[in-house]
Amino acid sequence: MKTLLVFQIFVSAAFGWRVFHLGKFWGPKTPVQPASSFPDLWFDQKLDHFDPTNSETWKQRYFVNDNYYEKGGPVFLMIGGEGKADPIWMEQGMWVEYAKQFKALCFQVEHRFYGKSHPTKDMSVKNLVYLSSEQALADLSFFIRSMNKKYSLSKRVQWVTFGGSYPGSLSAWMRLKYPHLVHAAVSASGPLLAVADFSEYMRVVRDSLATHSEECVTSVQEANRQLDILLRHRIGQQKVDKLFNLCDTVVDVSKNDISNLYENLAGNFAGVVQYNKDNRLFEGAKDANITIDVVCDVMTNSSIGSAITRYAAVNDLLLKTYEQKCLDYKYDNMIKGYQNVSWDSSTAAGGRQWMYQTCTEFGFYQTSTQPTQPFGNQFPLDFFIQQCSDIYGPRYNKELLSSGILRTNVMYGALQVEVNRVVFVHGSIDPWHALGITKSDNNDAPAIYINGTAHCANMYPESSADPPQLTAARHSITGLLAQWLQPSSRSVRFRPM
Template sequence: MQCSLIILACFSLSLLNEAASSRIFQRGRLRGGLLGEPNVNYSETLPPDEWFPQQLDHFDPTDRRTWKQRYFTNASFHQPGGPVFLMIGGEGKASPLWMVTGQWITYAKQYNALCFQLEHRYYGKSHPTQDLSVKNLVYLSSEQALADIAYFIEGMNKKHNLTLGTKWVVFGGSYPGSLAAWARAKYPHLVHAAVSASGPLLAKSDFGEYYRVVSDALATSSADCVSAVERATAQISIMLQHMVGQQTLNKMFRLCDPINPKIKNDLSNLFESLASNFAGVVQYNKDNRQFEGAKATNITIDVVCNIMVNDSIGQPVSRYAAVNSLLLDAYGQECLDYKYSKMIEEMKAIAWDNETAEGGRQWTYQTCTEFGFYQTSSKEPKLFGDNFPVDFFIQQCSDIFGPKYNSDFLKAVTYRTNTLYGAFALQATRVVYVHGSIDPWHALGITHTLLSDSPAIFIQGTAHCANMYPSAPNDPPQLIAARKKVGNLIGKWLLQ
């Protein structure tokens, strides 16, 4: 199955080969919040798992239940009096590979920093509760995660006997990029500065702007590519009206189950899955990351657009199907599983050993209770059709978690999130916001400098969290310059 909604996050998550077939159930983690592992070969010993005791509920002093949160340490660059760098975990398991590589490690060597990575509660091996039932998921929120960060900083200051005034710099990409900025705003006495990469700061239910950026990004390769996608979508709609056309679509797109156009949610899932093929390629275009579970790592905008403008393949719908097959084969999937009922049943599973417990159920819960971020078909140009409106995603919240998670509830919680953190009016000093122009998530982030001591860096032609990965020989000059500027800002802020 293909992957749809985020969020977000851009942090490290390893999708196993055997779990690739359930990518659609993860509701956008390939486009939502996922940094991926750095694309490097590393054969030396990696830092081991460590565990930090946390309160289950930081906001109820009468609740003394605790659990153990996973983290990693790298002290090899640290010198007495040096700063501390903390990479914040997101909606996937933390990877120790990030403790030895990535741009933040380059900065750590430069500034003699002690490095930590803290896994986000409810993801990876950090299991605060017995299962993922709705009654237990109430302790999963960005507010609790920020409090985890605060207590972790205090705990490490004591454990490592760090001198008073030791400066902590937090790093995060995608959802953790948001957390990095919010941590600096909420806990300025603990967090000295923050590097926020690709972080969405505006909670919004109907994130239709996402596909507008995808369309613009495809147009940078070829205007004919955009036109071909639009025509392919229209051809699918026509073919769905006839039995022969439906049978042809079943074969062309390698559907796991025959399509029934009378089942509206199946159609929405199908159209969104096919749109996600392009969205995922755009979001991570040429990022120096590993593609977990994938057999190919060089599928770029140009690759899919070259298929879409290739007349020798056939009509646009045939080219659209060819792109789908390319992605299915890349992830070792025999067929495209688009059935809505199957997706919901998978997402309702509450045991930690289920595939959706890798992050799909948890992140979906956070979108339903805090952020929205639903990548809908509501905005022009509608080259992917108009079959997955915001109501389609809100229904998923209700079907997975219960009827109270409806449109009124989502409206209230996104309003709450923006009230708590400030959205684009976030008041935090010493934060650098980094975004790429072809990353659709920049539409919900700060891309222009609003506060002089919290600059925005907008990198033309780069994708999701590009500045966080290790450098590569083919990095464009604007990306190289952005990394250098971030490093200079860190040095400047460490002197303040």
């Protein structure tokens, strides 16, 4: 999913979100590994899998790594998400370690409409009708069938899908919808319940900040109370301009501008919480060292000044980290960015596309309606639905969203999804666990809930700083894969974790 705002946090292909609407796009990551290590490959894909009269095709991007493959081994498929597929994942990440152990052939497939996978000439509304999770799953099914033929794989070959965040949902749904093609699935941090008002997101952010101290939460709450007061008069508004280094003054601005400002500032903390201590440096994440402890140390340091001054200091820290000169909170600027249908636009990195999916399939809007969260009450559900209408047209309203969410939950089963050979993995710090399966009585579709870890933590490369419960979770996944894969794979010895 400022994913899941113009945007604020943007993660790699295998992972997601804050709903892209974190307010601003922080810019491209610095590549760690040259893309030529695993060159772009292209697959002829159908434009519409559900209209037999439509014969249009397009080129879908993918990568392959056969370095660890031995004949008779399984095939691992990393599912791309709401961003550009990154070839660094073809040689790093836990799924690669699993591939080494199980002698697997590895593919990564980029999601339609993201990265370089452009099914249509632009992202106009008439073309975005071909963007959906349902079409993406069908893409993967046709890809699997094609690779089985291309690589002359056995009819008994066992495919395992991997994904984190939205791709984590897709991974579970592939096993649900295409069980004849997908033998097992690892679903990390995948939200399975579509909901318009995802108010619990900010509640979990609050609880996660409290793992540092209640004083941190209280200071954030007090900062927002002080911001409320300053915004009521001109002198206070001018102070807010300077404190938060705003690109435009807040004097005489619209209600939507104020809502966007509050949501941007809340997003500073939400983004840090979501990826807290995840081992993301290998993929060039600039904010990987900014953790809950870092922002809460600022918020509880009274020598900096008042609570709102500390709140502004956190904002300044993130602006500098992402080399932003000022905070652009203007609602119209955000909307104009999303309205650009060109593949050359800044929002083509994923913002316009993902926002469309939230407006038509998922919702996932991280509102301020949860009463115990500390970020004020200025960004309710209507603020997000208004964005759908302003970006895509008046038809994209509350009724369409409600219908789309109902369809998604009926089609995939939400939290009552009936699958086997799927493991659901979540971290307690990650707000997205609130929409996922964290407990399961089904031994063949177990849930692993990792206390103290954040978004997709189990999928990143191992680190000496990993807590023991994260190491244990990865070892459990290895055990499940050994159990689910063919007998010849079960003899693989676990390496020490």
